[in-house]
Amino acid sequence: MATYLYRIGKFAYRRKGTVLSIWLTLLVLMGVGAATLSGPTNDSFSIPGTPAQQAQDLMAERFPEAAGNDPFNSLSARFVFAAPDGQTLTDPANEAAMDAVLDRVRDIEQVEPAAKADPATPPAAGERSAALVNPVVAHDGLIEMVTQQAQQSGKPLDRALADAQALSSLSADATVGYVDVPFTGEVTDVTDELTAEIDAAAQVGRDAGLGVQLSGSAAQVQEAPGGTTELIGMAVAAVVLMITFGSLVAAGLPLISAIIGVGIGSLGITIATGFTELGSMTPTLAIMIGLAVAIDYSLFIVSRFRHELTVTDNREEAAGRAVGTAGSAVVFAGLTVIIALVALRVVGIKFLTDMGMAAGFAVFIAVLIALTFLPAMLGLFGSKVFAGRIPFVKAKDPESGSMQPGASMRYARWIARVPLVPLIGGVLLLAVLAVPTTGLKLALPSQATADPATSARQAYDLIDDGFGPGRNGPLVVVVDARDATVPAMQAFGDVVTTISEQPDVANAQVVGVNQAGDTAQILVTPASGPTDPKTVDLMQSIRDGEAGMHEQIGVNYGVTGQTALETDISDRLQDALIPYLLVVVGLAFILLTLVFRSLLVPLTATLGFLLSVAATFGATVAIFQNGWGGLVGNPQPLVSFMPIFLIGVVFGLAMDYQVFLVTRMREEYVHGASAKDAMTIGFTHGSRVVTAAALIMMSVFAAFIAEPNSFIKSIGFALAAAVFFDAFVVRMVIIPAVMALLGDKAWWLPAWLDRILPNVDIEGEKLQRELPAHALEGEETVAAR
Structure with missing residues (x-):
């Protein structure tokens, strides 16, 4: 792969006019398409097949006049x-x-x-x-x-x-x-x-x-999401890039690439709204993830380009090598993110599938931009890539081959000497942060969870005070008496009597019978509110009683309403979590095995992800649910579909840093260094650029905390926290310690598996052998300008 990407990089650098024209033309066409083909977003909500939705569908069928009473979708x-x-x-x-x-x-x-x-x-x-x-x-x-x-x-x-x-x-x-x-409407x-x-x-x-x-x-x-949040994230990213490269031009290249990539991705999603129903949050989440990875991927390639300029004065050659080596890591890192996002289809919930596909598309565009548009931009600026020096900023080559003992080298050597200390310390830190996860509560956004300052929440509270908490979330039991062994009206009365005997029922009565007289709606007013566990228990108890009523009088019924719908959604998400993890982790494990040609490195990468996601949940629960630190004025249960979405995104991002950091370690190991030296040298080469990438990604995600939408706000915080825990604790503390402890065993692969696995050559070993002799011998080394 490195060889093909090397050729792509050189081609894009050499034919910069053609490549840039293609991308800019595509951006314009996407803009025209978005202006002419887009449709409205649709935040209607349903999950076919759940018991509550089946009852809702039955009610719509037997009571056509009540078809608009869906608590989520009616106007x-x-x-x-x-x-x-x-x-x-x-x-x-x-x-x-x-x-x-x-x-x-x-x-x-x-x-x-x-x-x-x-x-x-x-x-x-x-x-x-x-x-x-x-x-x-x-x-x-x-x-x-x-x-x-x-x-x-x-x-x-x-x-x-x-x-x-x-x-x-x-x-x-x-x-x-x-x-x-x-x-x-x-x-x-x-x-x-x-x-x-x-x-x-x-x-x-x-x-x-x-x-x-x-x-x-x-x-x-x-509320129109997006806007200033992206600008805030990009402003912070610009500062980090300027400190990293010490150059205004070099700092601007990843930002320009990201803007073009996110522009094309978001416009493509906007076009898709004209052909399929997408929620209003879908483009925002795609932009959030696409912007972060686009800047990071471009950062890695520009950083490698700068390093290659220290070993060759041929800028086209340096661009080819940068894309061939760092670009290989970009491809596999992007694939892990795309796998994690697209695999959200496993959950079987349309809006999650849409968000995953849209964000996956944005990441795909970001990868293509980094591999083609960016080297073309390097060719456009030529010798001015690192121009515009910033005073007082001494930016060394972040991947310098110099082994002078700087801070990162001393830190890596310390880890190599006492690996158990950082390993145990890192694991304990994340374990402590994960403790609040045990109190995790989930709910869908509703008036009950709205900000107390909003009119909707105040309306909810007035109903609660005036009528009792159950009035805000009644249950609706749809009774089908077509096969009843007693007269239909008697059957309806028997069901009402049975339900009324349940604890926590304030009132139960028939509120409607269809024209055929064979189906009834029973309104059940609980004594507790819609988010109270007692109401959930009541709903489940009513459902459990259906089998007995069917056996006694031949009726069938279903329970719907806000509590029933939300409970079924949470159950569907919980049931899908394990299959989703198996698909994502399984596919990513195979991919990482191809990248690292090792079984233990993918295994430790996955275990590290579990630690970082647990700590992320703990921090999010502590702040957004428990209200620690007073950072949130309205602590509420987390949005019910947040955990599975967060797991998918965090897994993909976690593998980004694993690929970028550990591939440098493997590159040194493949080129003859001992396992501990490979860890030390690889960490020294990659840590500074990974640090910059993590800071950029954190700033982009954290900026979305300013959004008014509660889900966007919490997911922005959670993603920023996840990047921090994974990049700075797992990948820069725990993983180097594990690599030092394992030594050569870290790169062990069974011989039979080694024979059947294709060699993707992410380290560029084959590329180094095939490079022209003049590119490897006797070239004058020049400093990056």
């Missing part, structure tokens, strides 16, 4: 009214204020036509009015209706009134009420204009003295 807004202190919403002035708000709501074009109907007009026979009315009017009408029904059916009045209160949109003390407003149809109109309607009530808070998908301000 609606909830107006929550709170009476001023010492007053109730039944006061005439407060009723009038709520009516004024609803009058303003009816003027919004996207409100469902049925909701705009005149509430004074009686509904058709057999139909229930969908017109918007204030909570006081709705409550009075509900009480009147259930009282009449109780008298006609003989149902105890107190039970009927209790059921009515469980459905009422007015709290028992009449201080809190709410109105749910349905909108036409999907969650992707939310615009700034719509949210502004909703807020303007709420402001009418606020001006009249009411407390009015908003929640629901239509009322959420759509």
